[in-house]
Amino acid sequence: MREFVLLLSALLIFACQQGNQQGESGEDLTKNTPKGQASVVDEESEPNILQLAVKTDDLSTLVAAVQAAEIEHVLVNAGPLTVFAPVNEAFKALPPGTLDDLLKPENKQKLAYILTNHAAPGTFKGRLLKDGTTIYMASGEYVPVQRKGDDIFVGGAKILATVDASNGVVHLVDKIILPQKQ
Amino acid sequence: MKQISKLIILTLMVSVGLFLSSCGQGGSNGGALKSSAAEKVFVAPGKWDSHYAFISGGFSGQLSVYGLPSGRLFKVIPVFSVDAEKAWGFNEETKPMLMTSHGFIPWDDSHHPDISQTNGELDGRWVFINANNTPRIARISLETFETEEIIEIPNSAGNHSSSFVTENTEYVVAGTRFSIPIPQRDMPISEYKGNFKAALSFIKVDQKTGHMEIDFQVLMPGFDYDLSHPGRGKSHGWFFFSTYNTEEANTLLEVNASQNDKDFIAAINWKKAQEYIKAGKFKTMPAKYTHNLYSDDTHSAVSETKKSVRVLDASKLPGLVYLMPTPKSPHGCDVDPTGEYIVGSGKLSASLTVHSFTKMLKAIEEKNFDGDAYGIPILKFEATLAGTVQQPGLGPLHTEFDNKGYAYTTFFISSEVVKWKLGTWEVVDRKPTYYSVGHLMIPGGNSRKPFGKYLVAMNKITKDRYLPTGPEVCQSAQLYDISGDKMELLLDFPTVGEPHYAAGIPAELVTKRSKKFFKLEDNEHPHAVKSEAETKVVRKGREVHIYMTTIRSHFAPDNIEGIKVGDKVYFHVTNLEQDYDVPHGIAIIGANTSELLIMPGQTETFVWEPKQPGVWPFYCTDFCSALHQEMQGYVRVSPRNSNVKLSWSLDGE
Numbered sequence: 001m002r003e004f005v006l007l008l009s010a011l012l013i014f015a016c017q018q019g020n021q022q023g024e025s026g027e028d029l030t031k032n033t034p035k036g037q038a039s040v041v042d043e044e045s046e047p048n049i050l051q052l053a054v055k056t057d058d059l060s061t062l063v064a065a066v067q068a069a070e071i072e073h074v075l076v077n078a079g080p081l082t083v084f085a086p087v088n089e090a091f092k093a094l095p096p097g098t099l100d101d102l103l104k105p106e107n108k109q110k111l112a113y114i115l116t117n118h119a120a121p122g123t124f125k126g127r128l129l130k131d132g133t134t135i136y137m138a139s140g141e142y143v144p145v146q147r148k149g150d151d152i153f154v155g156g157a158k159i160l161a162t163v164d165a166s167n168g169v170v171h172l173v174d175k176i177i178l179p180q181k182q
Numbered sequence: 183m184k185q186i187s188k189l190i191i192l193t194l195m196v197s198v199g200l201f202l203s204s205c206g207q208g209g210s211n212g213g214a215l216k217s218s219a220a221e222k223v224f225v226a227p228g229k230w231d232s233h234y235a236f237i238s239g240g241f242s243g244q245l246s247v248y249g250l251p252s253g254r255l256f257k258v259i260p261v262f263s264v265d266a267e268k269a270w271g272f273n274e275e276t277k278p279m280l281m282t283s284h285g286f287i288p289w290d291d292s293h294h295p296d297i298s299q300t301n302g303e304l305d306g307r308w309v310f311i312n313a314n315n316t317p318r319i320a321r322i323s324l325e326t327f328e329t330e331e332i333i334e335i336p337n338s339a340g341n342h343s344s345s346f347v348t349e350n351t352e353y354v355v356a357g358t359r360f361s362i363p364i365p366q367r368d369m370p371i372s373e374y375k376g377n378f379k380a381a382l383s384f385i386k387v388d389q390k391t392g393h394m395e396i397d398f399q400v401l402m403p404g405f406d407y408d409l410s411h412p413g414r415g416k417s418h419g420w421f422f423f424s425t426y427n428t429e430e431a432n433t434l435l436e437v438n439a440s441q442n443d444k445d446f447i448a449a450i451n452w453k454k455a456q457e458y459i460k461a462g463k464f465k466t467m468p469a470k471y472t473h474n475l476y477s478d479d480t481h482s483a484v485s486e487t488k489k490s491v492r493v494l495d496a497s498k499l500p501g502l503v504y505l506m507p508t509p510k511s512p513h514g515c516d517v518d519p520t521g522e523y524i525v526g527s528g529k530l531s532a533s534l535t536v537h538s539f540t541k542m543l544k545a546i547e548e549k550n551f552d553g554d555a556y557g558i559p560i561l562k563f564e565a566t567l568a569g570t571v572q573q574p575g576l577g578p579l580h581t582e583f584d585n586k587g588y589a590y591t592t593f594f595i596s597s598e599v600v601k602w603k604l605g606t607w608e609v610v611d612r613k614p615t616y617y618s619v620g621h622l623m624i625p626g627g628n629s630r631k632p633f634g635k636y637l638v639a640m641n642k643i644t645k646d647r648y649l650p651t652g653p654e655v656c657q658s659a660q661l662y663d664i665s666g667d668k669m670e671l672l673l674d675f676p677t678v679g680e681p682h683y684a685a686g687i688p689a690e691l692v693t694k695r696s697k698k699f700f701k702l703e704d705n706e707h708p709h710a711v712k713s714e715a716e717t718k719v720v721r722k723g724r725e726v727h728i729y730m731t732t733i734r735s736h737f738a739p740d741n742i743e744g745i746k747v748g749d750k751v752y753f754h755v756t757n758l759e760q761d762y763d764v765p766h767g768i769a770i771i772g773a774n775t776s777e778l779l780i781m782p783g784q785t786e787t788f789v790w791e792p793k794q795p796g797v798w799p800f801y802c803t804d805f806c807s808a809l810h811q812e813m814q815g816y817v818r819v820s821p822r823n824s825n826v827k828l829s830w831s832l833d834g835e
Binding site for chain 1: 440510530533594614617642646
């Protein structure tokens with residue numbers, strides 16, 4: 001009998017936990033900060049830009065920033081999207097305290113604006129990164145493209161490596177492309 | 183021990199009770215899962231929804247009818263694609279509906295339904311919808327919920343900025359997406375720039391019959407024309423089209439059509455166009471296009487080929503068109519209920535651009551121009567600008583309106599609907615969609631009188647929202663309650679084909695018109711028979727015409743002999759029922775076509791070409807009655823050289 005009671009209680013507690021979890025995910029739907037598509041679990045498809053970034057050790061600061069700005073869903077969208085992804089060193093080059101400041105919840109919009117200045121609709125790679133042209137970023141700003149020898153600079157940031165993603169392309173860059181506005 | 187057990191059980195029951203109630207409370211705070219959302223979409227069995235939603239099927243080519251708020255699917259109305267369920271494009275009566283200047287086409291891509299209006303308000307007479315691929319506009323009757331008319335649009339390709347109606351349904355308007363050589367001719371693609379042109383068609387609608395006729399086309403520069411909406415109220419008489427690829431690129435548009443900082447919203451003064459037509463300033467161009475009309479009297483369609491179209495050249499006729507610069511490839515081009523604001527959603531832009539109609543008129547008056555494009559004046563950007571909604575989201579596409587001065591815009595990339603205030607341009611609410619929303623629809627949201635209760639978001643991607651169904655997953659729309667300050671997600675519901683766009687209307691504006699059946703006495707089908715006494719089988723050489731009737735629960739005749747291999751057998755079947763919801767169907771083994779589904783009082787025809795001697799059964803395919811399974815018959819097919827006499831009978835008579 002006692003075992004039965006314990007079992008029943010355990011089941012009920014479990015059921016309620018399940019219920020609460022559902023409640024919590026339901027709760028998310030009414031908030032303005034969804035992870036949206038970023039919460040889709042899919043280990044089989046080719047990795048999208050967000051998944052690539054998460055897997056890349058050198059982009060851990062960027063990933064933390066994207067999460068703080070709550071714009072993960074943008075990086076998993078159908079795209080196509082070109083992301084100029086600053087490596088961890090690039091964030092370290094910011095004046096001391098800048099990054100910590102940006103990661104504060106009250107600066108979410110500012111951070112999101114800076115990050116969207118690194119993403120452009122369309123797939124810009126290879127010959128489409130033409131010297132002397134500009135790229136219209138998701139922030140609404142135009143960022144210049146320069147070629148010096150074999151090196152390509154976008155908004156002054158040098159492309160270190162390029163990786164194709166299922167929904168676009170990621171260029172690892174050595175600098176933060178700071179917006180002109182703000 | 184027993185006592186203790188009882189005590190434990192009692193304690194347990196109490197705690198379970200408490201526990202469940204706290205569990206329940208947790209649930210009631212759970213956003214979309216909270217019980218009020220369920221109550222808001224629950225329509226009890228047997229009760230009616232409050233609104234109709236006509237949701238286009240995108241690449242399915244059809245138009246589906248849903249109820250709101252339940253999201254229940256009522257009917258798929260076949261429009262541009264064949265539908266075996268309803269014999270659309272399979273029976274002899276509807277085949278002409280799918281005729282084009284390119285021959286019979288069994289499919290298209292249907293995008294933008296729009297409901298007819300009177301005085302800028304939804305009137306529930308007709309729904310219009312465009313075919314994108316082989317440009318056509320269809321008119322669907324809201325009495326029969328059937329496609330009554332399809333008109334092909336010449337000089338057009340990718341008929342996308344269509345099919346939107348003016349506020350008294352004077353016109354249904356169809357704009358080309360792709361520019362092409364006009365008239366079509368063999369020329370190098372690389373010579374696109376300056377040589378390709380676009381035609382925007384104004385199709386006149388007869389107010390009594392709904393019959394459509396192309397009144398005129400406005401010939402425009404070779405841009406892409408993406409979407410359009412009519413002026414209303416003060417701006418009635420104007421029509422606005424968004425454009426992209428003003429670069430006039432002919433390859434890799436992904437990059438090459440995104441070069442210009444701004445493209446245009448083209449404002450067309452169609453009342454001026456009417457004056458030019460009256461003054462004879464048009465050119466009559468040879469053209470070839472079909473006009474297909476279905477009649478509920480003959481229950482048949484007729485396809486007619488038209489030979490010419492009247493064209494007005496925007497470059498040469500002053501005052502006909504003005505261009506309003508709008509940032510970054512505007513997609514949506516939406517006009518608010520007052521007719522004052524024209525919202526351009528630059529799909530690559532970080533902000534929304536709102537033009538003012540009043541300021542536009544002033545800029546025209548003052549000739550506040552910034553050059554011209556092929557002779558068409560470009561108005562100064564600042565001169566028409568009413569305001570911008572700054573950083574509302576990523577990838578804006580479409581805007582609709584409620585009746586409280588708010589606008590709702592969809593954002594594809596950031597996958598959300600954003601609510602903002604007209605006039606102050608401030609964002610007041612945002613809600614995610616699952617995922618990547620395209621169009622949205624508020625019933626009446628593109629009229630003078632929106633019904634601001636529900637909003638339907640139509641998504642392009644669903645991924646994990648439903649049980650998986652292999653690589654091709656569920657297509658889906660989402661319903662939001664917009665009656666409060668904050669939007670509330672109520673429901674996900676699956677759709678047929680891509681839910682591209684929709685038109686919604688309060689049910690009471692439609693239900694009273696809905697037809698229950700066709701009157702047999704009014705049936706003017708040339709092969710109709712109105713009683714079993716009139717049924718017969720007639721041979722005309724190798725053609726055999728069977729004049730058949732259906733009534734619960736038999737065919738007349740149901741035994742037919744004297745058919746020969748190689749004959750072409752026409753089954754003309756009249757449903758004699760005069761009762762609501764008693765269609766009959768018919769199919770015969772080996773027929774290379776679909777079943778017929780015949781409404782009471784209607785006649786339909788299918789063709790059967792038997793290839794083997796034998797005795798072949800036919801039967802009723804729509805479960806009509808308690809003796810539905812008895813509703814069957816036989817056709818005896820003899821070899822070509824046989825001398826079996828043509829005969830027919832029912833119960834030996």
